[in-house]
Amino acid sequence: MHSLSHLFLNPGDRRFWAGFTALGVLFLLLVPALNLLLPADSALHVPNYMVTLIGKYLCYAILAMAMNLVWGYCGVLSLGHGAFFALGGYAIGMYMMRSIGARGVYGNADLPDFMVFLNWKELPWYWLGFDHFWFAALMVMAIPGALAFVFGWLAFRSRINGVYLSIVTQAMTYALMLAFFRNEMGFGGNNGLTDFKDILGFDLSQDATKMGLYLLTTLVLGATFLLVRFVTASKLGRVMMAVRDAESRVRFLGYSVTGVKLFAFTLSAVLAGIAGALYVPQVGIINPSEFSPANSIEIAIWVAVGGRGTLLGPVLGAFAVNGAKTWLTGAAPELWLFALGALFILVTLALPKGLVGLWAGLRARVTEKSND
Amino acid sequence: MTDDTLMDQPHGPGIAAPGTILYVDSVTVSFDGFRALNELSLVIEPGELRTIIGPNGAGKTTMMDVITGKTRPDQGDVLFDGHVDLTKMTEDQIANLGIGRKFQKPTVFEHLTVFENLELALKCKRDTLSTLLFRLSGEQQHRIDQVLGTVGLKDKPRMLAGALSHGQKQWLEIGMLLMQDQRLLLLDEPVAGMTDAETEATAELILDLHKDPHHSLVVVEHDMEFVRALGARVTVLHEGSVLAEGSLDAVQANAKVVEVYLGR
Ligand SMILES: Nc1ncnc2c1ncn2[C@@H]1O[C@H](COP(=O)(O)OP(=O)(O)O)[C@@H](O)[C@H]1O
Numbered sequence: 001m002h003s004l005s006h007l008f009l010n011p012g013d014r015r016f017w018a019g020f021t022a023l024g025v026l027f028l029l030l031v032p033a034l035n036l037l038l039p040a041d042s043a044l045h046v047p048n049y050m051v052t053l054i055g056k057y058l059c060y061a062i063l064a065m066a067m068n069l070v071w072g073y074c075g076v077l078s079l080g081h082g083a084f085f086a087l088g089g090y091a092i093g094m095y096m097m098r099s100i101g102a103r104g105v106y107g108n109a110d111l112p113d114f115m116v117f118l119n120w121k122e123l124p125w126y127w128l129g130f131d132h133f134w135f136a137a138l139m140v141m142a143i144p145g146a147l148a149f150v151f152g153w154l155a156f157r158s159r160i161n162g163v164y165l166s167i168v169t170q171a172m173t174y175a176l177m178l179a180f181f182r183n184e185m186g187f188g189g190n191n192g193l194t195d196f197k198d199i200l201g202f203d204l205s206q207d208a209t210k211m212g213l214y215l216l217t218t219l220v221l222g223a224t225f226l227l228v229r230f231v232t233a234s235k236l237g238r239v240m241m242a243v244r245d246a247e248s249r250v251r252f253l254g255y256s257v258t259g260v261k262l263f264a265f266t267l268s269a270v271l272a273g274i275a276g277a278l279y280v281p282q283v284g285i286i287n288p289s290e291f292s293p294a295n296s297i298e299i300a301i302w303v304a305v306g307g308r309g310t311l312l313g314p315v316l317g318a319f320a321v322n323g324a325k326t327w328l329t330g331a332a333p334e335l336w337l338f339a340l341g342a343l344f345i346l347v348t349l350a351l352p353k354g355l356v357g358l359w360a361g362l363r364a365r366v367t368e369k370s371n372d
Numbered sequence: 373m374t375d376d377t378l379m380d381q382p383h384g385p386g387i388a389a390p391g392t393i394l395y396v397d398s399v400t401v402s403f404d405g406f407r408a409l410n411e412l413s414l415v416i417e418p419g420e421l422r423t424i425i426g427p428n429g430a431g432k433t434t435m436m437d438v439i440t441g442k443t444r445p446d447q448g449d450v451l452f453d454g455h456v457d458l459t460k461m462t463e464d465q466i467a468n469l470g471i472g473r474k475f476q477k478p479t480v481f482e483h484l485t486v487f488e489n490l491e492l493a494l495k496c497k498r499d500t501l502s503t504l505l506f507r508l509s510g511e512q513q514h515r516i517d518q519v520l521g522t523v524g525l526k527d528k529p530r531m532l533a534g535a536l537s538h539g540q541k542q543w544l545e546i547g548m549l550l551m552q553d554q555r556l557l558l559l560d561e562p563v564a565g566m567t568d569a570e571t572e573a574t575a576e577l578i579l580d581l582h583k584d585p586h587h588s589l590v591v592v593e594h595d596m597e598f599v600r601a602l603g604a605r606v607t608v609l610h611e612g613s614v615l616a617e618g619s620l621d622a623v624q625a626n627a628k629v630v631e632v633y634l635g636r
């Protein structure tokens with residue numbers, strides 16, 4: 001009770017709830033209304049493809065918030081978060097493969113098409129259980145979480161920090177990419193998992209299903225917001241920031257830096273897995289390229305562009321960078337990587353606090369002017 | 373390197389130093405062959421206040437690093453409370469045993485407020501889950517207010533620590549040490565960069581802490597004026613070993629000490 005009233009009282013909190021409500025109205029009410037209620041020829045109509053595109057960005061936004069939790073607040077620059085995202089995506093993809101049943105090209109009810117093609121006779125043990133949604137949903141969180149926990153425990157306990165941690169996480173996602181490319185791994189190799197038909201009985205080709213996935217993603221983003229806020233507003237959140245600023249000093253106060261980083265890293269990986277699981281049904285495919293090291297670097301760039309260590313920054317960054325990417329890869333695809341590199345340099349040199357910092361700076365200047 | 377057979381022995385029964393709060397026995401620390409500590413031995417009794425002096429590079433800070441788990445000694449024993457072997461513990465475990473430290477270079481969390489810095493130092497359960505669910509009790513709030521007053525930052529609880537002056541940061545760090553309520557307090561040059569008035573106030577604060585027999589204090593300092601004000605037993609370190617020990621007057625009269633301080 002005390003904690004709830006405390007949340008509502010101070011001005012920073014009121015700003016948070018105002019922003020939270022505004023985002024909720026925009027994504028939960030405005031976008032669906034403009035899609036469903038306006039005629040297709042209206043200038044304000046949001047076409048179906050746009051709903052799915054925004055849904056995809058919302059997944060990226062969740063991923064960016066996850067990254068921000070561990071990097072922006074705790075100072076751990078993981079460049080392997082694409083792997084947790086992809087693992088969540090594979091887990092839900094396995095469920096959707098199993099729900100295809102006998103409707104595949106080979107009409108085999110017991111095996112996914114790619115296994116029939118490889119002449120496999122029975123389902124590998126690690127596919128067992130994935131015909132149940134609840135099991136897949138659990139694995140969406142458990143697999144990235146467990147990997148992050150074990151990997152993080154080894155790395156943080158040995159005090160692998162800074163650029164070394166970034167390098168080993170890049171190596172982790174790269175190794176997973178190579179493994180998932182192999183047909184013998186049993187995850188569809190090069191092609192990955194695709195040709196999904198339905199999820200929980202809902203036909204994935206239906207607009208209503210797509211809208212449902214979009215709305216679900218919005219709700220999960222909202223929940224992620226509240227969770228990240230709960231963590232960062234707690235004393236543990238302040239310890240995380242202290243670890244970011246002066247790690248060894250925190251140890252002398254009696255906190256286990258390994259424990260704090262492990263908590264942030266594991267929670268962040270679970271959130272990234274959930275983002276991946278929401279992403280895959282909306283785009284219809286998951287393949288090993290999701291593990292590519294460059295993907296993980298891009299996530300860090302979204303966060304840097306939006307403003308790390310801020311609640312809203314990662315969401316803004318994910319939308320801004322991916323919006324630019326969608327536009328530019330349509331207009332001049334060969335320029336995208338250069339643009340991304342330039343953006344990163346610009347943000348690092350000129351905008352250390354990203355778009356959120358830019359906005360705060362502008363606001364401060366305007367207030368100053370009006371006071372003159 | 374460490375002797376394997378020694379490592380394998382369970383600590384406790386083999387080495388014990390009853391009636392001491394800190395027991396340092398022939399500790400050696402080398403950095404690339406250079407011996408920062410050279411068979412250093414030192415015993416602090418419960419409730420004692422000890423000052424440590426010595427020229428720059430004598431190994432004073434390194435000694436604190438060894439006691440607090442930051443640096444592992446190449447050889448030697450370090451016992452807390454007469455029986456706990458500190459050489460095998462991590463920094464956070466040692467802090468939770470009851471050893472607190474104020475660093476030579478003031479290190480506060482610059483992006484947190486003065487209040488938040490003190491709150492992080494507060495004595496309480498410090499495991500990750502308890503920290504996540506922590507709520508400040510009225511009593512704890514009161515304690516923070518009290519320490520804010522003691523360190524002269526009563527009107528600045530919401531100020532970012534990074535915005536404090538050098539002297540204020542020193543005080544904030546002393547405040548953080550107080551918040552931890554430790555049994556053994558190590559202060560590394562606590563008055564460096566302080567004005568005379570601040571130095572005097574710090575001496576008073578240390579003497580005040582010393583009144584409580586629950587506290588044992590080790591204070592490293594250059595400022596002789598300050599050391600005299602503390603009026604405690606003095607240990608002189610030189611090239612990683614103890615050169616002399618006794619009252620300030622006695623060590624100042626010691627020929628070896630005079631040579632180290634004036635002879636070059
Ligand atoms: N991490 C380190 N690496 C190499 N040399 C060190 C390190 N720490 C301390 N030293 C050296 O050990 C000696 C003792 O240093 P220190 O304990 O800081 O002395 P004091 O605090 O008495 O001035 C110095 O010569 C210093 O250069």
Ligand SMILES: [Mg+2]
Binds near residue numbers: 433434476
């Ligand atoms: Mg020193």
